[in-house]
Amino acid sequence: MTTRRAFVAGGLCGCAMHGAAQAERIRPAAMQALVAPGYRPVDADERGMWHSVARLEEELASSNLRLDAPQMQRYVEGVIVRLLGERARETRVYIVHDPDFNAAMFPNGMMIVQTGLLARIRDEAQLAAVLGHECGHYLRRHSLQRWRDYRRKTGIMAFVGAGTRIVAGVSLSVGVDPRGWIDIANSINTALVCSIRQFSRESEREADAFGVRLIEQAGYPPDAAAEVWRHYVEERRASARARDKRYRDKARSATSTHPPTAERMLDLTASARELEAASAPPRLYDDGRDAWRAVVAPLRAGLLDEQIKLNDPGASLYLVNALAQDGWDGTLRYCEGEAYRLRDEPGDAARAGWAYAQAVTLDDAPPEAWRANGYALLNAGDADRGRQSLARYLARKPDATDAAMVRFALAQ
Numbered sequence: 001m002t003t004r005r006a007f008v009a010g011g012l013c014g015c016a017m018h019g020a021a022q023a024e025r026i027r028p029a030a031m032q033a034l035v036a037p038g039y040r041p042v043d044a045d046e047r048g049m050w051h052s053v054a055r056l057e058e059e060l061a062s063s064n065l066r067l068d069a070p071q072m073q074r075y076v077e078g079v080i081v082r083l084l085g086e087r088a089r090e091t092r093v094y095i096v097h098d099p100d101f102n103a104a105m106f107p108n109g110m111m112i113v114q115t116g117l118l119a120r121i122r123d124e125a126q127l128a129a130v131l132g133h134e135c136g137h138y139l140r141r142h143s144l145q146r147w148r149d150y151r152r153k154t155g156i157m158a159f160v161g162a163g164t165r166i167v168a169g170v171s172l173s174v175g176v177d178p179r180g181w182i183d184i185a186n187s188i189n190t191a192l193v194c195s196i197r198q199f200s201r202e203s204e205r206e207a208d209a210f211g212v213r214l215i216e217q218a219g220y221p222p223d224a225a226a227e228v229w230r231h232y233v234e235e236r237r238a239s240a241r242a243r244d245k246r247y248r249d250k251a252r253s254a255t256s257t258h259p260p261t262a263e264r265m266l267d268l269t270a271s272a273r274e275l276e277a278a279s280a281p282p283r284l285y286d287d288g289r290d291a292w293r294a295v296v297a298p299l300r301a302g303l304l305d306e307q308i309k310l311n312d313p314g315a316s317l318y319l320v321n322a323l324a325q326d327g328w329d330g331t332l333r334y335c336e337g338e339a340y341r342l343r344d345e346p347g348d349a350a351r352a353g354w355a356y357a358q359a360v361t362l363d364d365a366p367p368e369a370w371r372a373n374g375y376a377l378l379n380a381g382d383a384d385r386g387r388q389s390l391a392r393y394l395a396r397k398p399d400a401t402d403a404a405m406v407r408f409a410l411a412q
């Protein structure tokens with residue numbers, strides 16, 4: 001069975017990153033849209049593909065997997081408008097709860113942004129870099145190319161039928177079953193293998209070149225695209241180290257369809273330099289860090305909580321520390337403590353206790369920080385301060401689902 005992890009195993013952009021022999025960099029200036037504004041599918045194949053995607057979109061639109069955050073929704077849509085201008089009207093974006101670092105673009109303009117992406121993004125420019133890459137796939141009609149290629153190889157019309165059947169199955173589970181997203185992911189995997197995953201290396205390189213051009217035109221620093229990849233690779237390295245494994249770039253394998261990540265980062269950096277040099281007079285770019293921090297602040301505790309629960313402490317600690325470069329706050333310290341608590345190696349209980357104690361002295365500590373601090377103090381034998389901290393938790397969150405349990409602990 002395909003799991004949620006497998007769905008996004010490639011990381012960033014449902015299509016992930018892939019490529020073998022060094023290919024020549026595609027120049028951003030060479031990228032032109034292949035889809036005219038208002039494009040509708042013409043032939044039967046493509047109409048069938050759109051139909052399946054449309055049904056999937058209906059399920060997604062009404063599912064409880066969507067992040068309930070109207071301000072963030074408007075913000076992401078605003079970035080797409082900045083990138084695509086008028087053509088943004090052809091797209092719809094759905095932010096879904098999924099802790100993996102990923103986004104995907106479908107042939108009909110449906111875009112999926114996963115909460116794991118929002119958890120990791122440091123500024124608006126980085127968000128724009130990922131969205132720009134996905135828009136590049138859309139404007140170059142990569143999913144249609146991929147679909148035609150797939151059909152030529154298989155010579156069967158399995159796609160549309162499979163899509164309809166699976167999507168029909170999804171409607172039974174979405175909304176009631178927490179595994180709903182996995183079913184959606186499965187249906188995407190199975191029915192749309194041609195559309196978002198396994199784009200060819202050439203398509204990925206085109207989307208990179210197009211994306212970096214879109215962000216530069218929109219006034220974002222074009223370096224943001226390479227930065228996103230740098231953070232991604234560093235996080236995967238940290239994750240592998242914590243599991244005593246060596247980081248392997250999956251995109252380096254001969255069968256991979258994506259260019260190796262190192263090559264991608266070099267190409268993106270070279271493209272950024274080229275675009276900067278071509279703009280005369282030199283532009284003043286804005287990475288939109290303050291705007292991004294303001295919109296993500298109320299969501300950050302929830303976003304990080306999804307990541308921490310994956311119990312990938314190497315990645316979680318990397319992420320918390322990377323975000324803390326902009327300054328520690330109560331949420332980040334609390335999450336640091338949670339990552340140590342779940343890792344549970346010798347010394348981690350003390351590390352977690354220290355982090356919780358710090359968290360409750362800082363701004364924006366979630367109520368749970370007081371609870372964690374309370375239990376850590378009780379475990380360390382500091383009953384008085386432990387009780388005080390638990391009482392603070394109850395005061396801040398009197399209707400917490402575990403309030404009765406905490407009251408019981410206090411009564412002991």
Ligand SMILES: [Zn+2]
Pocket residue numbers: 013015016133137199204207
């Ligand atoms: Zn891609």
